[in-house]
Amino acid sequence: MNLYAIWAIYRYEMARGLRTVTQTVVSPVLSTSLYFVVFGTAIGSRIQEVEGVSYGAFIVPGLIMLSVITQSISNASFGIYFPKFIGSIYEHLSAPASFLEITAGYVFAAATKSLAIGVIILITAFFFVDLDIQHPFWMALFLVLTCLSFSLMGFIVGIWATNFEQLQLVPLLLIQPLIFLGGTFYSISMLPPTWETVSLFNPVVYLVSGFRWSFYGMSDVALGWSLLAIFGFTALCLGIVWLIFRTGWRLRD
Amino acid sequence: MTAIVSVEKLTKQYDGGVHALKDVDLEIREGEILALLGPNGAGKTTLIECICGITSISSGHVRVGGHDNVTDYRAARSQIGLVPQEVNLEPFETVWNTVRFSRGLFGKSGGDDHLESVLKQLSLWDKKDSQTRALSGGMKRRVLIAKALSHEPKVLFLDEPTAGVDVGLRKEMWNTVADLRDHGVTVILTTHYIEEAEAMADRIGVISKGEIKLVRDKDALMSELGRKLFIIELAEPATQIPEALQPFDLALQADGAEMVYTYDTTGDGTGITRLMTALSGTGLKVRDVRTEQSSLEDIFVGLVEGEGRS
Numbered sequence: 001m002n003l004y005a006i007w008a009i010y011r012y013e014m015a016r017g018l019r020t021v022t023q024t025v026v027s028p029v030l031s032t033s034l035y036f037v038v039f040g041t042a043i044g045s046r047i048q049e050v051e052g053v054s055y056g057a058f059i060v061p062g063l064i065m066l067s068v069i070t071q072s073i074s075n076a077s078f079g080i081y082f083p084k085f086i087g088s089i090y091e092h093l094s095a096p097a098s099f100l101e102i103t104a105g106y107v108f109a110a111a112t113k114s115l116a117i118g119v120i121i122l123i124t125a126f127f128f129v130d131l132d133i134q135h136p137f138w139m140a141l142f143l144v145l146t147c148l149s150f151s152l153m154g155f156i157v158g159i160w161a162t163n164f165e166q167l168q169l170v171p172l173l174l175i176q177p178l179i180f181l182g183g184t185f186y187s188i189s190m191l192p193p194t195w196e197t198v199s200l201f202n203p204v205v206y207l208v209s210g211f212r213w214s215f216y217g218m219s220d221v222a223l224g225w226s227l228l229a230i231f232g233f234t235a236l237c238l239g240i241v242w243l244i245f246r247t248g249w250r251l252r253d
Numbered sequence: 254m255t256a257i258v259s260v261e262k263l264t265k266q267y268d269g270g271v272h273a274l275k276d277v278d279l280e281i282r283e284g285e286i287l288a289l290l291g292p293n294g295a296g297k298t299t300l301i302e303c304i305c306g307i308t309s310i311s312s313g314h315v316r317v318g319g320h321d322n323v324t325d326y327r328a329a330r331s332q333i334g335l336v337p338q339e340v341n342l343e344p345f346e347t348v349w350n351t352v353r354f355s356r357g358l359f360g361k362s363g364g365d366d367h368l369e370s371v372l373k374q375l376s377l378w379d380k381k382d383s384q385t386r387a388l389s390g391g392m393k394r395r396v397l398i399a400k401a402l403s404h405e406p407k408v409l410f411l412d413e414p415t416a417g418v419d420v421g422l423r424k425e426m427w428n429t430v431a432d433l434r435d436h437g438v439t440v441i442l443t444t445h446y447i448e449e450a451e452a453m454a455d456r457i458g459v460i461s462k463g464e465i466k467l468v469r470d471k472d473a474l475m476s477e478l479g480r481k482l483f484i485i486e487l488a489e490p491a492t493q494i495p496e497a498l499q500p501f502d503l504a505l506q507a508d509g510a511e512m513v514y515t516y517d518t519t520g521d522g523t524g525i526t527r528l529m530t531a532l533s534g535t536g537l538k539v540r541d542v543r544t545e546q547s548s549l550e551d552i553f554v555g556l557v558e559g560e561g562r563s
Contacts, residue, residue, distance in 0.1 A: 004358075004360050004361060005358045008356070009354075011354075011357070012346075016346075019345065087337070087341030090337050091335075091355060091358060092358065094307050094330060094335050095359050096329075096330040096331040097358060097360070252308060252309050
């Protein structure tokens, strides 16, 4: 096991994050704060409580998920795409490091960054709404697993992408709609029955639901399903990464 | 001498069907500088990439320090440093961070002393905190070398280290390579400049169309390839070679406007003085003279034909 390789990549990526701290941390925090102001305070005061929770507080878990998922994907995809783009990927390919080690370095770094953003947003939320975290352990677990699994997905996107446009494509066309329609700003039980059923095919629903449960003890789907969804998704991404390195797809001729 | 890298029956066929390497056999001796000489598209870079693990091998074996580079890739790769042809550095990273990153990636911790000595050896120490984008072209190439040397490899591959580099910088690079060899590093470099191979290498391998045509000690090869042309431009075209010049085996070209004398630079005498003396007796008026060295293309043609005959 080449632990030094993992550490080298991790440290390198974290240094990049610190160098571009405005882009990495400040901008997601600012945009989430804007959501709080608009939906939580301005509009939220005219919306009824959702199952006994004020709307402003209700959207907090969803907003954290929104940021954490998009940031995980963009951090990890950019992290591996950039060496591909400038050509320095040759070093990773010629290094005595396995796919697991290279992936771990990038994914841990991306997950750390998005986890930091998630925590900062959580802290920011305390300034806007009354929060109550009923199951802190589960909250932390959901948060960490979401960061890891979507960083893995971002890593795959970064390897798949052959230009900057493709790099934006997946977050924009796939992830964004899934997140917005995944119960971030509403409970899927508010939807007409047909759409509620359709929503159950959206994996993000399970994540947001489980995460919201850890705050307020209420969920759209059973906790078990949420856990299954997050573990299943992580396993799927790991499998794809393993295949990519095994076949050298988009990496080795 | 023992082989530090041995390539056996290495074949590389790309998905598109291009046969980039055909049954390549090559032994690289410890401590030597081997130049792989070949025109663009000969397979030089592919060969290096196959050895370093960047490109997958279609068939055959590569061993580095006795370790197979597929089944025992960690041991094999940790002995190799690679300097790619393109300068591809992360522009916003400092020299120190990028070099330290390379060392970690190759599985080595600490080693700040080693990195310091590498940077000093490559005259980069005072630039260690600069972002790589702020460096000159020559410095960027040296940073790539520093990265490749960061994990103390036994073998260093330099893929066209002087492509697109001006004359001064090229000389500097040659000195750098000589210095590395003096520090005990085995160096394999590719080039399509024959004078570069001549200046640096102990042995020269000629590669063309995915095949190694020959590998020979430089001195032996240079004398073989040392043919040069002495071209005499005449003021008025000649229809035939004057009697007095017959012993020189001249050829007419450009409709008789030029006479060509072929000589061997490595021989005892070139015969040019005798030729000029004889020329002045013929009454022919000379407008200009120039010399030409057989180009690499010519040499390849010569080599391939020579192989066909023998």
